[in-house]
Every structure is written in structure tokens, then in C-alpha cells.
């Protein structure tokens with residue numbers, strides 16, 4: 001029960017804060033969880049209640065909520081040089097260092113990086129880059145963007161148009177020229193009797209038909225998350241990208257990997273593209289880039305797109321685009337530290353990506369165990385991103401009626417147990433921080449199981 005006295009944190013939150021992506025009936029009923037701090041993978045609310053955050057904040061707080069190396073990097077940089085831009089031929093030393101580092105850890109031996117404040121802006125920026133360089137190269141019609149249904153690429157007008165979610169229709173989106181192909185989710189989209197390979201071949205054929213119908217000269221890019229995140233943690237079949245990419249290459253369409261979630265270790269690899277064994281033409285990064293300690297996004301252009309964009313910019317003497325805080329020195333200093341912490345090991349500690357690989361088998365085993373329940377249709381994931389999807393009927397994969405709000409109830413039952421996890425469609429998402437111990441992993445699964453049993457008892 002929420003504390004609904006007018007001076008409660010819950011009432012004050014509701015009075016003056018506008019909520020995004022929040023189920024308002026739940027807020028009316030349960031109140032807002034107002035948080036004051038965190039320790040490791042736990043967060044604490046204003047009533048002193050502690051929650052294990054199985055979603056790493058919003059996928060991004062992978063080093064936990066109190067990492068001393070990251071806060072120190074921020075403090076040191078605030079003392080040295082607390083803010084600057086990257087316009088008019090100036091940028092901070094930290095920006096130079098981070099770009100070098102990002103190319104070093106990227107699949108590219110050379111390339112260039114452009115900074116934004118978020119993943120949405122990074123996708124928006126990428127689209128403007130492509131529109132600009134195609135126009136410069138005499139192909140002003142080459143503007144359409146291919147993405148997949150359920151793909152999530154952000155919320156600005158362009159990146160929301162790339163996002164393949166039905167809720168964007170309330171905004172009159174997508175904009176024209178944003179095309180959503182079939183979601184590569186074999187369990188849900190595979191046809192009766194269709195093998196996984198036949199399913200992939202059908203999606204490749206759909207891509208070929210789409211290119212033929214629309215015209216390759218009208219398509220600027222194919223943008224995809226290696227493992228879909230906000231679409232419900234959907235790993236494409238292993239052969240998917242290796243079959244899609246040659247078709248795109250044949251038609252001169254760049255393949256862009258939206259690595260905002262997958263990048264920097266979430267799948268147990270540096271990049272989701274690496275997990276699938278393909279090299280994209282550019283990478284979109286955000287979220288883990290600063291381990292959530294600073295808002296920042298980046299477009300990492302491989303050598304070809306980088307050269308073409310450079311030429312287009314030289315032709316009009318500039319790339320007329322940028323954000324006031326692009327390449328912010330504090331953000332860059334934090335990102336440099338985060339990359340060290342996750343990928344290389346910092347201050348005598350092993351790299352967090354080692355721990356991701358160490359605990360992934362226990363994570364997968366926990367998901368598999370939950371999948372044995374009568375009302376769990378599928379458990380899926382890769383590395384430390386996973387989801388369990390609730391169904392009313394396991395054999396027919398029939399979902400529960402939307403009116404039952406099953407995944408919302410599961411997430412609420414988890415909150416009551418001191419576990420934060422997120423409802424997504426009919427699924428519940430787990431993407432714990434990379435610092436999780438074995439005991440915390442056990443705690444996460446046992447609390448989730450208690451919540452699932454409670455809710456399935458009520459609705460099944």
C-alpha cells in the first residue's frame with residue numbers, strides 16, 4: 001500500500017513528476033518507488049527497503065551502484081575540467097583519448113567516433129549522417145531505413161520510427177520511409193513444422209523482396225540489435241546475420257549494429273556482432289559505455305563510412321550537426337574508466353567481462369529451471385540478458401489475456417520480494433549487473449520463482 005499522505009515521497013513524486021514508460025494504474029495503486037542510493041547490485045528506497053536490481057537500472061549500471069573507480073574518475077575529471085563542447089575545432093583531451101580507445105576496442109583498425117547524449121540521439125545522428133553522405137554522393141533518394149518489428153532504437157522522432165513497437169502509433173509514427181521487417185524470433189514467428197534454418201531463409205527472402213520492391217537505391221541502411229533488448233530479449237538465430245549481410249552488401253546497403261545493450265560485455269563478448277561473427281559497417285553505443293554513470297552515446301564508424309562522411313563534410317566544409325554536450329569531458333573520462341573496468345580490469349581487479357562469462361552458465365541454468373513451469377512458454381537469452389515468457393497454454397503458446405496484466409503482476413510480486421525486474425509484453429526480463437556473485441544469482445532466481453508461483457496460482 002502506498003503512503004498517500006500529501007507529504008509522502010509517493011504523493012510528491014506523483015504531484016510534480018511526469019512518468020515515461022510507466023503503468024499509471026500501478027502507480028495509482030502502489031505508489032512510486034523513490035530511491036536514494038545503492039550498493040553493489042542493490043538499490044535502497046526512501047523507506048530503507050533494499051532491492052536486488054536484476055535489470056542493472058535500465059540495462060546500464062553494469063558495474064553496480066557504487067563503483068569507487070568510476071565515481072573517482074568522475075570526481076577527478078570534474079576537478080580538472082568540468083565541461084566542454086566539441087564544436088568549432090575544439091574538444092577535450094578526454095574526448096581524443098576516448099575516440100582512440102573506442103576504435104581500439106572496435107572491430108575496426110581505423111574509423112571515427114561521434115558523440116551524443118543518448119542512444120536515441122546516436123541512432124538519429126547515424127540516420128542524418130547517411131542522408132547527408134548519400135545526398136553528397138548524388139543519391140538523395142537513398143534514405144529509407146530498414147529495421148525489425150520489436151526492435152528498439154530509441155524515442156526521438158527518427159529513432160522511434162526505427163523502433164518497431166506498436167505504441168509509437170499514438171504519435172503518428174513511424175515517419176514515412178521507415179520499414180519494419182519480421183522479428184527474428186523463431187519460437188514466436190516460426191511457422192508450423194518450419195526448421196530454424198528455413199525460418200532464417202524466409203526472413204532473408206523477405207529482405208530480398210523488400211529491397212526489390214523498394215529499390216536498393218532508396219535504402220540507406222539496415223539497423224539491428226544483435227540480441228533485441230527492449231523487444232523482449234530476443235536472440236536472432238545464430239545464422240541470421242551471416243545470411244542477411246551478404247544480401248545487404250550485394251545491394252550496397254550498410255549493416256549497422258545497435259550495440260546500446262549488447263556492447264561492452266552483456267553477451268559475454270565485446271560486441272553482440274562478435275557473438276554472431278559479423279562485422280557491421282558502424283556501431284551504435286550507449287548505456288554500458290559509461291556503465292550508466294553519465295548520459296552518453298556514440299556512433300563508431302568503420303573505415304568506409306568514416307571516409308565517405310569525411311569527404312561529404314569536406315565538400316561543404318563541415319558536418320552541420322552536434323549536441324552541446326557531445327564528447328563531454330566528464331562523460332569521456334568515465335567511459336574510459338568504464339571500458340577499463342569492464343574489458344581490461346582496473347585497480348587490481350579482473351575485468352568484469354570475465355565475471356559475466358563465469359556466471360553465465362548459472363544464469364542460463366536458472367532460466368532453464370524456470371522454463372519447466374507450466375506457465376512459462378520460453379526462456380531465452382544470451383550472456384547476462386534473459387527473459388522468461390508467460391503463457392496460458394504451453395503447448396499452443398497461447399498468451400494470457402492482456403487484461404490480466406500477468407507480467408506486470410509478476411514484476412510487482414518481485415518488488416514485494418525485494419527484487420526489481422521488468423515486465424515486457426508477456427515476458428519478464430533479467431539483465432543483472434556484471435558484478436553479481438553466486439549468492440546474489442541464487443537470491444534473484446529464488447525471489448523470481450516465488451513471485452511466479454504466487455501470480456500463476458492467482459491467474460492459471
Ligand SMILES: *Cc1c(COP(=O)(O)O)cnc(C)c1O
Pocket residue numbers: 117118119120121123152153154155225229230258259260261286287
Ligand atoms: C536504450 C536503447 C536505445 C536508446 O537509448 P536512450 O539512451 O534511451 O535514448 C537505443 N537502442 C537500443 C538497442 C537501446 O536498448
